[in-house]
Amino acid sequence: MRLTTLILQVFGLLTLLVSCGKPTQPNVVVIVIDTLRADRVGPEAAALTPYLGKFAQGAVSFDQCHAHAPWTLPSCAAILSGVHPAEHGAGGNLDAGMRGLGQDVGTLVQPFSQAGYDTHAIVNVAFLDKTFGVTRDFGGLDAVYFSSNTEVRRAAPTTQAALKWLDQERDEPFLLFVHYFDPHAVYDPPQPFRRRFAKDQDKKDESFVFGTRKHMMALRAGQLDLNPRLIGRAEALYNGEVAYTDAEVGRLLDGLSQRGLDENSIVVITGDHGEEFLDHGGFEHGHTLYDELTHVPLLIRVPGKEPKGVSQIVRHVDLAPTLCELADLGPLESFVGRSLVGLMDGTDDQPRPVLAQGNMWGPDLTSYRSAGWKLIRAGDGKQELYNLSLDPREQTNLAASDGEALRRLGQQLDLALRGMAALGGSNQVKVTPELQAWMQALGYGGESQ
Numbered sequence: 001m002r003l004t005t006l007i008l009q010v011f012g013l014l015t016l017l018v019s020c021g022k023p024t025q026p027n028v029v030v031i032v033i034d035t036l037r038a039d040r041v042g043p044e045a046a047a048l049t050p051y052l053g054k055f056a057q058g059a060v061s062f063d064q065c066h067a068h069a070p071w072t073l074p075s076c077a078a079i080l081s082g083v084h085p086a087e088h089g090a091g092g093n094l095d096a097g098m099r100g101l102g103q104d105v106g107t108l109v110q111p112f113s114q115a116g117y118d119t120h121a122i123v124n125v126a127f128l129d130k131t132f133g134v135t136r137d138f139g140g141l142d143a144v145y146f147s148s149n150t151e152v153r154r155a156a157p158t159t160q161a162a163l164k165w166l167d168q169e170r171d172e173p174f175l176l177f178v179h180y181f182d183p184h185a186v187y188d189p190p191q192p193f194r195r196r197f198a199k200d201q202d203k204k205d206e207s208f209v210f211g212t213r214k215h216m217m218a219l220r221a222g223q224l225d226l227n228p229r230l231i232g233r234a235e236a237l238y239n240g241e242v243a244y245t246d247a248e249v250g251r252l253l254d255g256l257s258q259r260g261l262d263e264n265s266i267v268v269i270t271g272d273h274g275e276e277f278l279d280h281g282g283f284e285h286g287h288t289l290y291d292e293l294t295h296v297p298l299l300i301r302v303p304g305k306e307p308k309g310v311s312q313i314v315r316h317v318d319l320a321p322t323l324c325e326l327a328d329l330g331p332l333e334s335f336v337g338r339s340l341v342g343l344m345d346g347t348d349d350q351p352r353p354v355l356a357q358g359n360m361w362g363p364d365l366t367s368y369r370s371a372g373w374k375l376i377r378a379g380d381g382k383q384e385l386y387n388l389s390l391d392p393r394e395q396t397n398l399a400a401s402d403g404e405a406l407r408r409l410g411q412q413l414d415l416a417l418r419g420m421a422a423l424g425g426s427n428q429v430k431v432t433p434e435l436q437a438w439m440q441a442l443g444y445g446g447e448s449q
């Protein structure tokens with residue numbers, strides 16, 4: 001055999017081996033929609049979120065997914081680190097100051113980059129910038145935020161940034177994280193979504209927006225008149241923002257399809273927390289652990305997996321091990337959740353109680369939620385207990401009347417907390433004047449700060 005023929009044959013064999021290894025590695029796209037309540041997605045919300053509804057028909061829909069915190073920083077940190085707020089350290093509150101992700105905390109991104117994935121994040125809020133550490137492991141970070149919450153990068157340019165990244169020179173497989181901010185206050189939906197969802201409320205003033213710094217400062221000072229008419233109007237505008245974001249997520253999903261990426265891409269869509277519209281007499285998020293703030297949509301589309309609905313409770317910490325398993329990568333040892341693949345395949349029915357914690361304002365709270373019950377414990381020892389089977393809206397506090405359930409849930413909560421320790425590393429965040437201006441624009445921090 002001539003030497004050149006031999007070299008060509010060896011080269012061909014090597015190429016075959018390399019190409020045999022590649023197709024098994026799927027791309028992963030994680031889409032987090034800020035402030036998206038669970039009840040805004042699904043058959044009953046088809047008019048509001050038709051694109052997410054269509055996507056759900058080809059995905060596994062987790063009807064009971066819960067976040068671990070009621071605001072962006074600790075919740076997104078739990079999604080990406082696969083551990084609880086007390087473990088990853090990111091969070092804080094308006095009184096005690098803000099903390100970033102502990103320096104020693106690993107993230108979901110690490111096993112993907114170690115396996116050669118191209119990793120990239122597109123985010124629209126300072127809490128997800130490198131300052132707070134949550135997205136520090138991504139190879140590329142496109143973080144845009146302004147000093148005013150009224151000038152955020154909207155959903156359309158966010159989708160555009162994602163499509164542009166998909167079109168430019170990049171490697172496969174890839175892990176792409178896309179964060180949409182629009183349903184978060186300020187509520188100011190563009191047309192035609194405003195007309196479609198807030199027309200009735202706009203008869204007198206079509207330029208009205210809600211959730212400006214003035215509104216949020218008044219809210220946190222207890223000086224905002226939370227009358228149902230005003231909050232109803234705010235909710236209509238919020239719905240317009242949700243519908244607008246749905247259309248733009250739809251455009252990103254269509255973009256994936258048009259680029260032939262559907263067949264080898266896992267797509268996850270979730271919210272980081274919900275929003276309150278007087279469900280418990282309050283407004284916005286970050287201040288309670290009731291379901292309107294912790295219950296979020298979770299849709300996962302995996303090529304080759306049958307679409308189905310899953311009614312068991314699942315948690316954001318389960319996502320990181322799930323994505324590692326689906327991509328055939330070893331999970332980080334620190335991950336505390338359990339992969340959802342068994343639930344998708346119908347081979348796992350172990351309960352997954354949810355521990356949530358970390359208010360941004362208001363009382364310090366921790367909650368423990370099982371399938372039928374929720375216990376909420378405040379830092380001052382006050383407890384609330386709800387039988388979710390009979391009282392899914394958490395309106396009747398049974399703490400004083402059902403001592404047996406209170407003891408049982410209390411023991412379970414204590415047990416969950418006992419196994420939990422901060423993973424370590426300094427995580428104090430230096431608040432720059434720019435960051436301070438941004439936080440003030442959101443109503444985080446007073447005039448004098």
Ligand SMILES: [Zn+2]
Nearest residue numbers: 034035072272
């Ligand atoms: Zn958020």
